[in-house]
Amino acid sequence: MLPENSKINEMARLKKLQKIDPPRNIRLKFRKVGSLQYTSHLDLQRTFNRVIVRACIPVWYTKGFNPHIKLVFSTPLSVGAQSECEYLDIKIDREMSCGEIMERLNHELTEELCITDVYYPIDDFSEIGYAEYDMKIHTVGNSEKMAEDIKKILITSPLMLTKRTKAGDKEIDIIPLIKSIDVRYSSDEDTVNINTVLRASATEFLNPEMLVTALKNSLGILSTDLSKEWYEIVRKEIFKEDMAVFR
Amino acid sequence: MNKEISSILKSVSKPGRYSGGEYGQIIKDKNSVKARFAFCFPDTYEIGMSNLGMRILYGVLNEQEDVWCERVYTPWVDMQEKMKEYDLPLTACESGDELREFDMIGFTLQYEMSYTNVLNMLELAKLPLRSSERDDSMPIVIGGGPCAYNPEPVADFFDLFNIGEGEEMLPELCRLYIQMKEEGRYTKEAYLHEAARTITGIYVPSLYDVSYNDDGTIKAYAPKYDDIPTKVTKRIMTDMDRSYFPSKVVMPYIETVHDRIMLEVFRGCIRGCRFCQAGIIYRPVREKSPEVLNDQAKCLFESTGYDEISLTSLSISDYTELEALTEQLLEWTDDNKVSLSLPSLRVDSFTKELMDKIASVRSSSLTFAPEAGTQRLRDVINKNVREEDLMRAVGVAFAAGKNTVKLYFMNGLPTETYEDIKGIATLAEHVIDAYYKCPERNRSQKPQVTISVSCFIPKPFTPFQWEAQDSMETLAEKQEFLRTQITDRKIRYTYHDARVSRVEAVLARGDRRLAAALELACREGFKFDAWDECFDYDRWISVFERCGIDPAFYANRAFGLDEVLPWDIIDCGVTKEFLRRERDKAYAENTTPHCREKCSGCGANKLGGEKTCCPKIAK
Numbered sequence: 001m002l003p004e005n006s007k008i009n010e011m012a013r014l015k016k017l018q019k020i021d022p023p024r025n026i027r028l029k030f031r032k033v034g035s036l037q038y039t040s041h042l043d044l045q046r047t048f049n050r051v052i053v054r055a056c057i058p059v060w061y062t063k064g065f066n067p068h069i070k071l072v073f074s075t076p077l078s079v080g081a082q083s084e085c086e087y088l089d090i091k092i093d094r095e096m097s098c099g100e101i102m103e104r105l106n107h108e109l110t111e112e113l114c115i116t117d118v119y120y121p122i123d124d125f126s127e128i129g130y131a132e133y134d135m136k137i138h139t140v141g142n143s144e145k146m147a148e149d150i151k152k153i154l155i156t157s158p159l160m161l162t163k164r165t166k167a168g169d170k171e172i173d174i175i176p177l178i179k180s181i182d183v184r185y186s187s188d189e190d191t192v193n194i195n196t197v198l199r200a201s202a203t204e205f206l207n208p209e210m211l212v213t214a215l216k217n218s219l220g221i222l223s224t225d226l227s228k229e230w231y232e233i234v235r236k237e238i239f240k241e242d243m244a245v246f247r
Numbered sequence: 248m249n250k251e252i253s254s255i256l257k258s259v260s261k262p263g264r265y266s267g268g269e270y271g272q273i274i275k276d277k278n279s280v281k282a283r284f285a286f287c288f289p290d291t292y293e294i295g296m297s298n299l300g301m302r303i304l305y306g307v308l309n310e311q312e313d314v315w316c317e318r319v320y321t322p323w324v325d326m327q328e329k330m331k332e333y334d335l336p337l338t339a340c341e342s343g344d345e346l347r348e349f350d351m352i353g354f355t356l357q358y359e360m361s362y363t364n365v366l367n368m369l370e371l372a373k374l375p376l377r378s379s380e381r382d383d384s385m386p387i388v389i390g391g392g393p394c395a396y397n398p399e400p401v402a403d404f405f406d407l408f409n410i411g412e413g414e415e416m417l418p419e420l421c422r423l424y425i426q427m428k429e430e431g432r433y434t435k436e437a438y439l440h441e442a443a444r445t446i447t448g449i450y451v452p453s454l455y456d457v458s459y460n461d462d463g464t465i466k467a468y469a470p471k472y473d474d475i476p477t478k479v480t481k482r483i484m485t486d487m488d489r490s491y492f493p494s495k496v497v498m499p500y501i502e503t504v505h506d507r508i509m510l511e512v513f514r515g516c517i518r519g520c521r522f523c524q525a526g527i528i529y530r531p532v533r534e535k536s537p538e539v540l541n542d543q544a545k546c547l548f549e550s551t552g553y554d555e556i557s558l559t560s561l562s563i564s565d566y567t568e569l570e571a572l573t574e575q576l577l578e579w580t581d582d583n584k585v586s587l588s589l590p591s592l593r594v595d596s597f598t599k600e601l602m603d604k605i606a607s608v609r610s611s612s613l614t615f616a617p618e619a620g621t622q623r624l625r626d627v628i629n630k631n632v633r634e635e636d637l638m639r640a641v642g643v644a645f646a647a648g649k650n651t652v653k654l655y656f657m658n659g660l661p662t663e664t665y666e667d668i669k670g671i672a673t674l675a676e677h678v679i680d681a682y683y684k685c686p687e688r689n690r691s692q693k694p695q696v697t698i699s700v701s702c703f704i705p706k707p708f709t710p711f712q713w714e715a716q717d718s719m720e721t722l723a724e725k726q727e728f729l730r731t732q733i734t735d736r737k738i739r740y741t742y743h744d745a746r747v748s749r750v751e752a753v754l755a756r757g758d759r760r761l762a763a764a765l766e767l768a769c770r771e772g773f774k775f776d777a778w779d780e781c782f783d784y785d786r787w788i789s790v791f792e793r794c795g796i797d798p799a800f801y802a803n804r805a806f807g808l809d810e811v812l813p814w815d816i817i818d819c820g821v822t823k824e825f826l827r828r829e830r831d832k833a834y835a836e837n838t839t840p841h842c843r844e845k846c847s848g849c850g851a852n853k854l855g856g857e858k859t860c861c862p863k864i865a866k
Contacts, residue, residue, distance in 0.1 A: 007549040008579050015582075035268025038256060039500040043263065047500055050552030051270075053583075067584060080257045108552075112268050138250070226254040227333040 007056050014058040014094045023060035023091035026101060029117040033082040033234070036112045040079050045071055047113070048088065055104040058094030074125050074246075075200050075238060078209055081133075083235035087246075089121060122247040129241035130179055131200035133208045136191045137231045139221040144185045146221075147192045151183035153218050154194075154211060161210055161217075174214065177206035200238065208233045255333065259326045263501035264292035267340045271497040271550075273305075274341055275315040281425045284308050284316040284417075285339050285349040285386070289356075289364035290777065292320040296497070297505035299559060300392065300413075301355060306493035307414050314421045317341040317349075318497070321364045322371070324775065330371065337371035346372035350424060352386045353417070354405075356394035359754035360747065360777035362401055365390075366769035369404070376766055378406045378453055383435045389420070395450075396481075396528050397707040397814035400757035400765065402452035406439060410448045410817055411481030412514075414491050419446050443475040448482030451475070455816060457759055463800060465758060465811040480818045481528070486857040487514060487535045492543050495550035507555035507588070508547045510540060512572070516561035517842035517860065519849075520618070521629045521833050522660065524706040525561055527826075528819050530851035532842060534858040537572040544576060548585060556580065557588045564589070564596035565841075573604045594632050597640040602647055613644045616655035619663075620670025627662050627833045629710075631841065634674065641678050646687040651695045652678055658725045658742070659703035659717035661833065668725055671698060672732035679737055697739040700729065702748035706755050707814040708821065710829035713806040716752045718799075719745045746784035750776070752802035753791075758813035761801075763794040822850035 032039070039047070049069055052059050061067040074087035092101075098118040105115045139146065153159065157175035177199040186193050198206040212231055216222050222229050238246040256262040277283065286305055288295030295301060295318070308316035317339035322330060329335070336345040346352055352372070354365050366376055369388070375381050378388065390398060391409035398408045409416045423442055427433040443451040454475055458466040470477055484490040492511070499506065515532035516525065544556055556576065560566065576587060587605050594615045617632055619625045625632060641652055656671050675696045682694035702722050705714045717725070722745035733740050754761065768790050775781035791798050806812065808827065815823075825848060832839060839847050843860045846852075852861035 006545070008545060008583065011583060035266035036500070038262040038266040040263070043500050043502060046502065046506075047498075049554070050498065053552035053554070054549070061584065079262065108270070110268065110270055113270075222254070225333075226258060226329070227251050227335075230250045230254040232250070232253065 007054070010056045014056065014096075017058070017094045020093050020095065023093040025121050026090050026092055026098065027117075027119055027121040028088045028090065028101075028105070028115050029119075030086050030088065030113065030115050031084050032077065032086050032113055033084070034112040037080055037082045039113075041073070041076060045073070051105060051108045052090065054108040055101075057090070057101055057104060058092050058096055060091040060093040072125070075128055075131060075205075077235060078207055081208060081233040081235065084116075085235060085238055087125070087238070089125075119247075123240060126202060127240045128238055128246055129199070129201050130197050130239040130243065131235055132195070132197045132237040132239070134234045134236055135194040135196070135208060135211070135231065136189070137194070137212075137215070137222070138189065138191045139229045140225065142185065142190050142192060146219075147183050147185040149219060150192055150194070150215060151181070153214060154178065154181055154183070154196075159214055161214060163210070174206055174210055177204060178211075195236075197239070201241070208235075252335070255326075255329045255335075259329060260323065261292075261501060263499075264320070265322065265326060267343070269340075269497045269499055271495055272318075272341050273309045273316070273497075275309075277315065277342060277344070279313075280315040281313040281428070282315075282350045282421045283348070284314060284421065285319050285346050285352045286316050287319040287352060287354045287365075287368055289321055289354055289361040289368060290775075291323055292499070293501065293503045295320045296499045296503040298355065298357065299509045299511060300357075302493055302496050302509070303491065303511075304353075304355075304413050304417060305497070306495075307491050308417055308421065310491070311418055311421060313425065314418075315341075317344075319346065319352075319368070321368055321774070324781070327367075327371065327774070336373055337368055346386065347374060349386045351389060351421070353389040353391065355392040356390050356398075356401070357392050358777060359394055359400075359751050360782075362394075362754060362765055363768050363773040363776050365401065366404060366765060367774040370769060376769060377403050377762075379403070381406070381435075383433070385435075387424070387435065387438065389417075391417075393525065393528060394755075396524070396817055396819060397755065397757070398450060398452065398817075399759050399813040400754050400761040402759050403762035404765075405452065406435070407442060408450040408452070409482070410450050410479050410819075412484050413482075414484050416446060416448050416482050420449070440472065440475070444472075447480060450479040450817065452759075464807070465813060465815075467811060468816045478818045479816060481820060481854070483531075483533070483820075483854050483856065484514075485533070485855045487533045488539045488857070494543070494546045496547070498551060505557065506553075507557050508544065508551060508553045509557050509559045510544050510547070511535070512540060512558050512560040512563060512566050513858075514560070515851075515859075517565050518562055518631070519629055519829070519839055519841065519847070521627070521710040521829055522618075522657065522703060522706070524709050527708045527821050527849075529561065530819075530821055530849060531854060531856045531859045531861045533856045534567060536858065537568045537575055540572055541575040545579065548580075548583065554584055555586050555588055557590055559590060562593055564593050564601065565843075567843075569601075577604065592640075594640040595636040597643060599643050599647075602643060612651040612653055613641075613649055614653040614655065615640060617674065618655065618657050619660060619667060620656065620672070620674055621667045623836060624660060624663060624667040624670070626836045626838050628657075628660055629829070629833070629838050631838055634677070637674070638677065638681050641681050642685055645682050645685040645689075645694070648687075648689045650682070650689050650692040651697070653697045653699060654678070656698060656700045657703050658700050658729070659722055661703075661711055661714045662836075663703075663725075665725075665728060668729050669732050671700065671729060672738070675733070675738045676735060679735060693737060695737055695739065697741065698733075700726070700740070700742040702743050702745050704748050704752045704755060707812070708817075708819050708826070710826045710833060712756070712812070712826065713808060713810075713830065715805040716749065716802045718803055719749055722748070744779070744782075747776075747779075747782055749798065749802050750782075750784065750787050753798045756801045756806070756813065758801075760796065764790050764796050767794055820849075820851035820854045825849040
């Protein structure tokens with residue numbers, strides 16, 4: 001399976017195999033949690049470049065003066081958010097099974113950043129419509145009441161927030177961008193747990209951090225004692241416009 | 248990662264600096280190891296992660312099964328504010344444990360301006376700053392790196408220093424520590440004495456008394472025991488082919504300064520530029536063989552996936568087997584899309600052949616360091632480079648389509664005149680002329696020459712160690728004069744802040760009496776003094792004043808040739824007589840041939856060494 005002696009020899013061996021033309025698209029589904037939530041998109045890109053080389057994946061390089069690996073990521077994930085379902089498309093130009101690609105990559109990764117599925121892409125990234133998130137909020141004085149307060153804020157339109165765009169700041173109502181929301185208090189960790197599906201298409205995208213911003217603004221939580229209050233955001237699933245699971 | 252710190256990380260810049268969890272980090276069971284070592288780099292994560300020495304020593308220490316070495320960097324200012332607000336101590340990257348739990352804390356001293364960060368980190372670790380105030384229950388604090396060659400300004404804060412190369416010394420220190428703990432005879436005092444007595448290269452400042460003359464100069468160093476060395480001899484790795492080199496490294500997720508494979512080709516430098524400390528303290532030159540280097544490079548490529556290999560050494564083109572090495576590397580690097588880079592080029596060895604091999608260098612710019620504007624001054628500093636060499640080198644670069652050249656110079660060198668400064672501008676103009684004279688030049692672009700001028704700082708263990716630094720007023724005048732000499736808009740001119748250079752000179756040539764100032768600086772919150780946005784000259788002067796220290800005594804005074812120097816307690820292999828001879832030759836405007844041309848008897852060969860150009864001496 002994995003090259004035992006020399007990866008350089010392995011790459012040379014792969015190069016001698018029959019070339020696939022045009023190169024084949026491969027979709028990697030990966031997890032990005034824990035420490036990796038602080039890794040930015042650009043840093044992640046650089047990391048995958050190296051991981052792919054270390055793993056001896058027969059990846060296709062762009063032609064031209066400065067050949068590089070073509071990496072196409074799906075929906076952006078903001079720094080500070082975790083995810084169970086990130087997607088990355090690569091191209092290979094030599095035969096290798098999806099199972100082997102996954103095994104090779106995971107050999108070069110850690111628990112906090114690892115591949116959970118490898119397959120030939122079915123859907124196009126442009127078909128993505130929604131993303132589901134689990135959010136946990138721990139505040140001082142958490143209770144059933146807090147859960148109710150939070151829910152009320154997140155379902156009452158209009159909820160105006162400033163959205164930063166390339167064209168400048170813009171005031172928008174975020175409620176229409178929330179497809180569904182469920183808020184409960186959990187005594188296990190003394191947290192308010194939110195499960196929500198947010199708009200995530202190329203033209204309409206709601207960053208889950210905006211929900212936190214709304215709560216900070218309205219309830220004054222998560223802004224005073226950072227050592228006692230915390231929150232986490234985990235992206236759970238990506239859906240198409242018709243709410244079928246994205247593949 | 249604990250959830251409590253997650254909110255804090257979400258509120259600071261570049262949280263990836265503090266989150267840890269890198270691929271390649273070494274995790275051990277803290278309950279089963281016998282010594283825990285916190286390797287501290289007193290600057291940001293991005294800078295520390297780029298340091299080759301730290302990569303090597305992290306690997307060396309963790310090779311020892313019962314020792315766990317972790318990494319620690321200085322949290323940036325915004326993170327420190329949060330740590331203060333929430334009373335969080337400084338912790339190590341791997342375990343997240345606080346520094347007080349460690350057996351040993353090692354600081355690498357790469358530049359003097361990081362001293363305030365060292366103290367700042369001890370304070371964040373909630374440890375007393377002074378060695379004398381730390382008891383047997385606290386970690387041993389160790390210093391090493393190039394600045395340890397004059398450890399005196401920070402001597403009171405450290406329990407011991409490693410003088411020289413640490414690959415063997417650090418494991419030996421750990422073994423001794425573990426042994427004394429196991430035998431139940433560990434006390435800090437006994438340990439320090441034993442280390443100074445039995446391990447070559449260990450300097451324990453508390454075991455030496457310093458006395459002073461009435462004029463403020465040092466009278467003598469007196470060892471407290473007669474079984475410890477009167478002069479601490481630096482340690483070297485004699486055979487670089489057999490010296491430990493890491494086969495894997497911790498892979499940062501965030502971008503660092505040198506995010507690539509660093510292949511150390513040799514140690515030392517044959518040149519002997521008279522202002523250069525590195526050129527003396529790393530002597531004798533010891534090369535690695537191309538086969539060993541090629542294997543190490545392959546191994547690192549396979550374990551990292553980096554797409555760039557930087558051949559790092561002081562003057563890389565002086566490597567005797569550079570051609571064999573690049574040929575071996577190119578056999579596999581091209582196919583694997585790995586590019587080679589050479590960070591340090593001498594103009595006299597810059598050729599078309601060499602540039603073709605590093606053709607994958609994407610930037611259009613090349614950097615050379617003539618250091619001085621006239622041949623006279625270049626002879627004084629023994630920078631054996633002629634204007635013809637520079638013109639030939641830039642000609643090669645221009646012919647290959649490059650259009651920007653960066654030139655490094657220094658202001659304030661001994662014997663410098665305004666004629667020499669004018670020469671800097673003239674040289675830059677000649678480079679512009681060379682561009683237009685080059686028929687193969689890139690005709691679609693204009694040339695650009697950047698001249699970057701730093702200030703001369705007299706450094707210990709150099710032929711110029713006795714020289715006075717120019718006053719700030721003089722340096723400012725010289726900088727301004729050079730500005731008036733530059734008329735061509737294709738020449739960009741930048742220069743270093745003379746105020747930083749002055750404080751650096753004080754710290755570089757200081758003695759133990761500076762401890763009071765550094766301690767006060769730390770108490771007043773000084774940190775990141777190597778960063779322009781944090782450095783405040785007036786506050787430094789105020790600190791010196793309040794501690795009764797005259798910065799001019801250390802920076803702007805010509806030290807007496809017979810004076811006992813603060814760093815005389817250290818023997819770096821090169822003799823004081825050699826440095827004196829070199830100083831005399833500088834004033835006579837005479838050059839010294841490089842080591843391979845002719846041995847000048849610097850004395851470093853007494854330390855031994857394989858694959859060196861030094862004549863062997865009988866042991």
